[in-house]
Amino acid sequence: MRRVSALAHTSVGKKVLMAVTGFIWFGFLVGHMAGNLKAFTGAEHFDEYAHHLRVFGEPMVPPMGFLWTFRLLVLVAFVGHVILAWQTSRGSHAARQVAYRKQEHLSFSRASGFMRWGGVAILVFVIFHLLHMTTGQLHPDFVEGAAYANLVGGLSSPVVAGLYVLAMVAVSAHLYHGLWSLFQTVGAAHPKYHAARRPLAVAAALVIFFGFISIPVAVLTGVLTF
Ligand code: HEM
Numbered sequence: 001m002r003r004v005s006a007l008a009h010t011s012v013g014k015k016v017l018m019a020v021t022g023f024i025w026f027g028f029l030v031g032h033m034a035g036n037l038k039a040f041t042g043a044e045h046f047d048e049y050a051h052h053l054r055v056f057g058e059p060m061v062p063p064m065g066f067l068w069t070f071r072l073l074v075l076v077a078f079v080g081h082v083i084l085a086w087q088t089s090r091g092s093h094a095a096r097q098v099a100y101r102k103q104e105h106l107s108f109s110r111a112s113g114f115m116r117w118g119g120v121a122i123l124v125f126v127i128f129h130l131l132h133m134t135t136g137q138l139h140p141d142f143v144e145g146a147a148y149a150n151l152v153g154g155l156s157s158p159v160v161a162g163l164y165v166l167a168m169v170a171v172s173a174h175l176y177h178g179l180w181s182l183f184q185t186v187g188a189a190h191p192k193y194h195a196a197r198r199p200l201a202v203a204a205a206l207v208i209f210f211g212f213i214s215i216p217v218a219v220l221t222g223v224l225t226f
Contacts, residue, residue: 004017008084011088014084014087014088015088015181015185016185017080017084018081018084018085018088018185019181019182019185019186020077021077021078021080021081021084022081022178022182023182024073024074024077025074025077025078025081026175026178026179026204028074028077029171029175029208029212030208033207033208033211033212034211035049035053036151036211036212036215037211037214037215039148039151039152039215039218039224040218040223040224043148043149043226046147046148046151047145047146047147047148049147050145050147050148051145051147053066053067054067078126082119082123085115085116085119089112089116114173114177115174115177115178118170118173118174119174121167121170122167122170122171122174125163125167125170125171128163129167132154132160133150133151133154136150139153139154140153140154140157141153142154149226151215151219151224152219152224152225152226153226155215155216155219155220156219156220158220161216161217161219161220162216164212164213164215164216165213165216165217168208168209168212168213169209171208171209171212172205172206172208172209173205175201175204175205175208176201176202176204176205177201179200179201179204179205180197180198180201183197183200183201184197
């Protein structure tokens with residue numbers, strides 16, 4: 001723990017921790033997307049999968065134990081990622097007393113501004129999304145435990161489905177730039193790997209984008225119904 005806190009005090013350490021916490025979220029997104037795609041196998045399978053997540057590991061693990069451990073991990077990664085992003089953006093502002101004069105620096109500063117505001121948009125989306133699909137306060141007909149009906153019912157409004165698609169644009173763009181930077185942080189900026197950095201980041205972002213938007217699109221087009 002002390003090592004992590006010492007690492008968080010250096011700018012390189014902050015970058016590494018941002019990469020690690022961001023990668024935990026990438027892993028979560030891949031799993032979440034794969035879980036969502038189970039909706040195409042039918043209501044029964046999807047509900048069974050959602051139920052399984054809640055009772056996973058029983059009786060060795062208490063009910064909801066696995067889910068809460070997992071929730072705690074992604075929450076810590078999320079909060080850590082946001083705090084580190086805030087600290088590094090403040091740090092780079094403080095270090096840059098004079099505005100950039102050279103044009104080539106602008107693309108970097110534009111990307112970091114885009115990451116910051118995109119990140120804020122994702123944060124707003126996640127809060128909305130939890131109140132919509134997990135706790136149900138913002139869902140018109142939420143029924144505890146009826147995962148498939150909640151999913152299809154929650155996305156049957158074109159406005160809400162459109163909002164999800166827009167959020168996925170922000171998520172995929174953030175992911176693209178995040179992965180690209182991550183490859184640099186972990187040393188893939190080496191000339192040998194340099195060429196693969198962009199195509200890999202693009203491929204991962206596209207898989208996440210199309211994998212996620214397939215759900216609202218399928219609900220709107222009637223492929224997924226009650
Ligand atoms: C079209 C895109 C998405 C759809 C259709 C979707 C659908 C869902 C559904 C149905 C649940 C409730 C699962 C359950 O209670 O069993 C859920 C939970 C959740 N989603 Fe999404 N999701 C999408 C995108 C995202 C994205 C991009 C993120 C993160 C950036 C995200 C983060 C979460 C979180 C944190 C939960 C709570 C998991 C838990 O119960 O602990 N989702 N999502």
